[in-house]
Amino acid sequence: MTEQAAVSLPGVATFKSRAAAARNMQGAGRWWILLLLALALAAMLLPFALAFINAIKTPADYASHGPLALPQSFTLAALANFWTHVDFTRKLINSTVFSGSVAVCAVLLSLLNAYAIGIGKVRGGRILLVLLLLGIVIPQESLIYPLYYLAKSVGLFDSLLSVIIIFSVLHSAFGTYLLSAVLTAFPHEILEAAEMDGASKWQVLWLIVVPILRPTLAVLATFFFVWTWNEFLLPLILLASNDSQTVSVALGVLNGQYVSDPTTTAAAALLGIAPTVIFFLIFQRTLTRGVVVGAIK
Amino acid sequence: MPYLKQGDPPMTQPRAGFSAERSAGYYLYLLPGVLGFLVIVAVPFVMNIGISFTTWKGVGLPRFVGWLNYQKLFQDGAFWGSLGHTVDFVVAMAVVPTAISLILAALLFDYISARFGRGLSSFFRAGFYLPQILPISAAGVLWGWILNPFGVLNAILDSMGLHGLANNWLGDPGLAIFSLMAVLIWLQIGYSLVVFMAGLARVDPSLYEAAELDGAGWIQRFWFITIAMLRPEIFVVGLTTTIAALKVFAPVFVLTNGGPDNATIVPSYISYYHFFSTNRVGYGAAIATAQTLLILVLGIIFLRVQTRQTDEGAS
Numbered sequence: 001m002t003e004q005a006a007v008s009l010p011g012v013a014t015f016k017s018r019a020a021a022a023r024n025m026q027g028a029g030r031w032w033i034l035l036l037l038a039l040a041l042a043a044m045l046l047p048f049a050l051a052f053i054n055a056i057k058t059p060a061d062y063a064s065h066g067p068l069a070l071p072q073s074f075t076l077a078a079l080a081n082f083w084t085h086v087d088f089t090r091k092l093i094n095s096t097v098f099s100g101s102v103a104v105c106a107v108l109l110s111l112l113n114a115y116a117i118g119i120g121k122v123r124g125g126r127i128l129l130v131l132l133l134l135g136i137v138i139p140q141e142s143l144i145y146p147l148y149y150l151a152k153s154v155g156l157f158d159s160l161l162s163v164i165i166i167f168s169v170l171h172s173a174f175g176t177y178l179l180s181a182v183l184t185a186f187p188h189e190i191l192e193a194a195e196m197d198g199a200s201k202w203q204v205l206w207l208i209v210v211p212i213l214r215p216t217l218a219v220l221a222t223f224f225f226v227w228t229w230n231e232f233l234l235p236l237i238l239l240a241s242n243d244s245q246t247v248s249v250a251l252g253v254l255n256g257q258y259v260s261d262p263t264t265t266a267a268a269a270l271l272g273i274a275p276t277v278i279f280f281l282i283f284q285r286t287l288t289r290g291v292v293v294g295a296i297k
Numbered sequence: 298m299p300y301l302k303q304g305d306p307p308m309t310q311p312r313a314g315f316s317a318e319r320s321a322g323y324y325l326y327l328l329p330g331v332l333g334f335l336v337i338v339a340v341p342f343v344m345n346i347g348i349s350f351t352t353w354k355g356v357g358l359p360r361f362v363g364w365l366n367y368q369k370l371f372q373d374g375a376f377w378g379s380l381g382h383t384v385d386f387v388v389a390m391a392v393v394p395t396a397i398s399l400i401l402a403a404l405l406f407d408y409i410s411a412r413f414g415r416g417l418s419s420f421f422r423a424g425f426y427l428p429q430i431l432p433i434s435a436a437g438v439l440w441g442w443i444l445n446p447f448g449v450l451n452a453i454l455d456s457m458g459l460h461g462l463a464n465n466w467l468g469d470p471g472l473a474i475f476s477l478m479a480v481l482i483w484l485q486i487g488y489s490l491v492v493f494m495a496g497l498a499r500v501d502p503s504l505y506e507a508a509e510l511d512g513a514g515w516i517q518r519f520w521f522i523t524i525a526m527l528r529p530e531i532f533v534v535g536l537t538t539t540i541a542a543l544k545v546f547a548p549v550f551v552l553t554n555g556g557p558d559n560a561t562i563v564p565s566y567i568s569y570y571h572f573f574s575t576n577r578v579g580y581g582a583a584i585a586t587a588q589t590l591l592i593l594v595l596g597i598i599f600l601r602v603q604t605r606q607t608d609e610g611a612s
Contacts, residue, residue: 033408041424047439066456067449113330120323135338139544141568141585145578146341169333201322230432232547252434252551265442272435280430284423
């Protein structure tokens with residue numbers, strides 16, 4: 001609308017081109033701002049770079065040239081050392097099983113909830129949604145001791161299954177919220193047509209709703225995977241033994257163990273951040289866009 | 298099909314009956330969700346409130362003591378100190394990152410995206426967002442390595458001949474809280490930046506040009522367009538990060554363990570400590586309950602202020 005107005009008034013049009021010229025005159029200014037932002041970004045990313053260049057140095061190189069110097073040597077000893085000491089393969093497997101299972105189960109749970117709330121419009125559905133959301137607003141500390149106690153009494157303590165169940169439910173709060181909103185706006189004609197053709201609710205869900213929702217479900221699963229991978233407090237308490245710990249927990253309980261020299265610590269930090277950074281590089285667009293709908297979390 | 302629409306009013310009644318009958322079959326789909334909520338959230342939450350009125354070592358039978366734990370809580374200096382640190386973390390997670398992100402988002406939208414292309418601005422956005430994606434424990438190891446007395450930061454200061462500025466960043470009671478705040482700012486900027494940049498996508502760039510035409514400088518455009526247009530996003534970011542700040546645990550656990558001398562202790566850490574180190578489970582539960590109450594009250598205040606503001610905006 002503003003453009004049309006500008007075009008219809010010749011005077012404004014000249015003003016506009018003059019303004020555009022003025023904008024281009026600020027050529028120097030825009031380069032300064034680019035430089036400023038580039039420096040800010042470099043400062044943000046400096047810790048990553050430092051971890052990387054120091055994790056592949058020899059301790060002697062670190063001692064003589066300091067942490068800022070580019071490596072004069074190359075060794076994977078520090079990385080290998082940390083990897084074997086904490087049995088990093090095991091932690092990676094645990095984290096992957098944990099996050100993958102939660103991603104699938106939480107999406108399923110969200111889908112079933114949202115199907116009943118958004119399409120079935122069941123009474124009390126909204127209340128459940130509000131309660132689920134309250135469940136993730138309250139601090140985990142107010143659930144943690146009873147969960148610890150209950151997990152122990154049913155024999156699920158120190159088992160991945162306990163945290164898989166817990167986070168499938170907790171993360172389904174956000175999924176239910178998102179999918180209910182989507183399904184409330186679902187075109188009714190399609191559903192009615194399917195019903196007339198004699199499709200059961202179960203068939204409608206799997207043959208009509210799920211295929212249409214597939215992209216949204218994939219975004220949700222990606223989010224649940226990363227959130228679960230990074231969860232700390234509950235896995236810290238419920239996964240006590242070395243064999244059941246996740247990457248996130250293993251790094252949190254290092255407390256100076258195996259990391260007496262700076263290159264090994266750098267290696268530990270690098271290995272801890274690497275899986276999620278790689279994941280981020282693959283799913284960057286999904287994650288930065290999805291965070292907007294995830295703003296509620 | 299068209300006659301269906303014409304017949305809409307008379308259709309409503311049979312339809313309502315039909316849909317009530319229809320929705321009955323859907324309750325089955327809610328069963329796993331309700332069951333999960335009861336077992337994972339509702340029952341533990343009620344149990345925790347119950348425990349907070351008892352003394353309990355985690356074994357044997359809890360003994361009912363009424364409000365005793367809450368009375369102790371009011372006299373616990375560590376608890377009051379932890380609330381003070383929570384305010385510091387609200388500054389580090391909600392206030393500072395929001396301010397920085399607003400400026401970054403405006404610069405990226407107004408200058409980089411408009412004059413260098415969207416690709417470059419997306420690249421910047423992704424870069425600033427990167428710390429958000431890390432497990433906090435891994436970020437903690439990274440920063441612990443940088444901030445420890447023999448760590449990278451002091452080595453850098455030494456190499457620049459600024460030995461006098463070297464410090465025990467996490468071990469000095471006067472400095473530890475500021476070090477933690479810096480780490481949290483670093484972690485949080487990406488979140489608000491991404492939300493704000495998505496919000497700016499709604500803004501018509503010609504609005505900026507029109508304002509420029511009217512002689513508005515960058516600061517005026519920032520204030521009257523960017524901030525004004527982003528009010529809903531600023532609210533959402535403020536609410537979510539403030540709640541997150543009240544729940545901070547992992548950075549404190551990994552970097553300082555609440556120390557030195559409780560200088561960085563937070564409510565979550567105190568309840569964790571009493572649950573699993575001193576085994577004063579009842580007291581830990583009381584702290585967790587108080588923390589929950591605080592978060593809910595703050596959330597309600599936030600939502601009230603928001604509703605009032607949108608009402609004013611509408612009238």
